[in-house]
Amino acid sequence: MPRRLPVLVVAGIIGLAAVLLLPLLSPSLVTLLALILAKGIVVLGIIILLQAGQVSFGHAMFFGAGAYAVAFYGRYVGTGDMLLYLLFGAVSGGVLGLVVGLFVVRYREIFFGMLNLAFSMVLWSLLEKMFHYTNGADGIRVARPTIAGMAFTPEGFSYALLYLTFAIAVAALFIVQRYLESPLGHMLRAIKSNETRLEYLGVSARRVLLVGYVVSAVLGGLGGSLVAAIQQIATPEFAYWTKSGEFVFIAILGGAGHALGAFAGATVFEFVRFYASAQLADAWQMILGGVLIVIILLAPAGLIGLLARHRGAEPPRAA
Amino acid sequence: MPQVLLSARGLVIRFGGVIAADGVDLDIVEGEHLAIIGPNGAGKTTFLNMATGYLKPQAGRVEFLGEDITAHSPRTITRLGIARAFQIPQLFLDHTVIESLLIAAASRAGRLTTMRNLHALPERDEMVRLLALVGADDVAERKAIVLPEGKRKLVDIAMALALRPKLVLMDEPTSGVASSEKFAIMDVLVAALDAQGVTSVFVEHDMEVVERYADRVAVWSAGRIQTSGPPAEVLKDPTVVSQVIGI
Numbered sequence: 001m002p003r004r005l006p007v008l009v010v011a012g013i014i015g016l017a018a019v020l021l022l023p024l025l026s027p028s029l030v031t032l033l034a035l036i037l038a039k040g041i042v043v044l045g046i047i048i049l050l051q052a053g054q055v056s057f058g059h060a061m062f063f064g065a066g067a068y069a070v071a072f073y074g075r076y077v078g079t080g081d082m083l084l085y086l087l088f089g090a091v092s093g094g095v096l097g098l099v100v101g102l103f104v105v106r107y108r109e110i111f112f113g114m115l116n117l118a119f120s121m122v123l124w125s126l127l128e129k130m131f132h133y134t135n136g137a138d139g140i141r142v143a144r145p146t147i148a149g150m151a152f153t154p155e156g157f158s159y160a161l162l163y164l165t166f167a168i169a170v171a172a173l174f175i176v177q178r179y180l181e182s183p184l185g186h187m188l189r190a191i192k193s194n195e196t197r198l199e200y201l202g203v204s205a206r207r208v209l210l211v212g213y214v215v216s217a218v219l220g221g222l223g224g225s226l227v228a229a230i231q232q233i234a235t236p237e238f239a240y241w242t243k244s245g246e247f248v249f250i251a252i253l254g255g256a257g258h259a260l261g262a263f264a265g266a267t268v269f270e271f272v273r274f275y276a277s278a279q280l281a282d283a284w285q286m287i288l289g290g291v292l293i294v295i296i297l298l299a300p301a302g303l304i305g306l307l308a309r310h311r312g313a314e315p316p317r318a319a
Numbered sequence: 320m321p322q323v324l325l326s327a328r329g330l331v332i333r334f335g336g337v338i339a340a341d342g343v344d345l346d347i348v349e350g351e352h353l354a355i356i357g358p359n360g361a362g363k364t365t366f367l368n369m370a371t372g373y374l375k376p377q378a379g380r381v382e383f384l385g386e387d388i389t390a391h392s393p394r395t396i397t398r399l400g401i402a403r404a405f406q407i408p409q410l411f412l413d414h415t416v417i418e419s420l421l422i423a424a425a426s427r428a429g430r431l432t433t434m435r436n437l438h439a440l441p442e443r444d445e446m447v448r449l450l451a452l453v454g455a456d457d458v459a460e461r462k463a464i465v466l467p468e469g470k471r472k473l474v475d476i477a478m479a480l481a482l483r484p485k486l487v488l489m490d491e492p493t494s495g496v497a498s499s500e501k502f503a504i505m506d507v508l509v510a511a512l513d514a515q516g517v518t519s520v521f522v523e524h525d526m527e528v529v530e531r532y533a534d535r536v537a538v539w540s541a542g543r544i545q546t547s548g549p550p551a552e553v554l555k556d557p558t559v560v561s562q563v564i565g566i
Contacts, residue, residue, distance in 0.1 A: 178436075181436045181437060182437060183440065187426075190411045193410075193411045194411055196409060198422075200371070200397055201478065203394065203431075204394060208431075
């Protein structure tokens, strides 16, 4: 873990300025920025698991759980408040994470990745097939909630939601970075380098991984409920494996050496997708693929690794 | 009468046709430094594996301070006070040396729920002193992956000592170390063990090291303890000389 990297602080300040100022210059960016931040929150969870050398190809299940927690609340209880939705999304992600985690933390590497994928596909097919409750592939529309009791116009809502998402993203960033630098966070990295020794120090590697897994699931649920509110819909696509792949893609793009990598990756990913799909409607995946190849070849520690290297500090490890 | 820390009775384990333990009985007494010697394949490391829960014996039992630990996991046994150092150092290659020790200290002190920075743990000074004690304080801030073999050994042992064990089991502490350095390393090590009042068992091939540092030596042969006693006597035993030391 890079210790103190002022360059990352600078990057954070630039991010802050971008979030606060860009929407005022170009209102069309409001939704894009909110999406970037919400996805960055989910990717923080992937970065936590990458510390232990584990890649989840099923993390969209928690993203989907958070989104459907909001959608079901709206459908069966009535339109609620965004803060309640967030609580609901986080708890749904966390509870599902605990249940799935109890199984998957027993496995490592490809088995871990595939088992996660399998669990996520179960959730996806439930959302898709239980039409009576979920509207199947059409998904469930999410009505505009109040935020902290205040009702907003559609335009005001998108701004308020952006700033709320930003606040949550900043809080999540700091909490995750602190976690990664705490003994438990270092133990996650020790799982990657020598799990047997960790056990011989009296530490349960499974328990260490389970804590990381549940934290990452909570982040997935939070991100899902935010995106459901931003896009005002929850569909089974939220839990589909391509979405899981997207989160892993963003994590590798951004780099797992620092929690900020999640947001750096999400920013590049969403901007490339936004502008590439506007210019080259059917070729944006190709461009994204090209970007990832360049990153993996030239900067295996991701964008955040590039920043650290530029600074002359010890580069963060590759994921 | 000194207390028996670890007691093994009738340990048996076979790997296919190979009998790695064929009725091992051994008591390890508080405060002693016991050397285990014997030819390759005699079952020395297998004994360490059974004593730390890595392998379950097919028969027999291991007790630690009167508690049956035969079926316990390495983790549980570690928590009871038996630490292990390895023949091939088992380090966290991605961490610095001081971080590796702090992870051990955090485990010992039960600091798994704290959100404090690893480097800000109250055990840090103690770990720096421990590194100085084993003579590895010069590499505290270096990553384990860049260390030379001799230092890796010391760090591996320091990680075990960071747990403040009652008993430490070491597998060939001087293997992979330049012969000119072996006494220096053992001097430091035994001083560190005595300073902390830690009982030790070490598997060793170097008879000079055994003679100089062990209080007692147990001779392994084909899965059994052939004889045991003070090094001065045992190492002169003609059978031991011919079968084990191979002169």
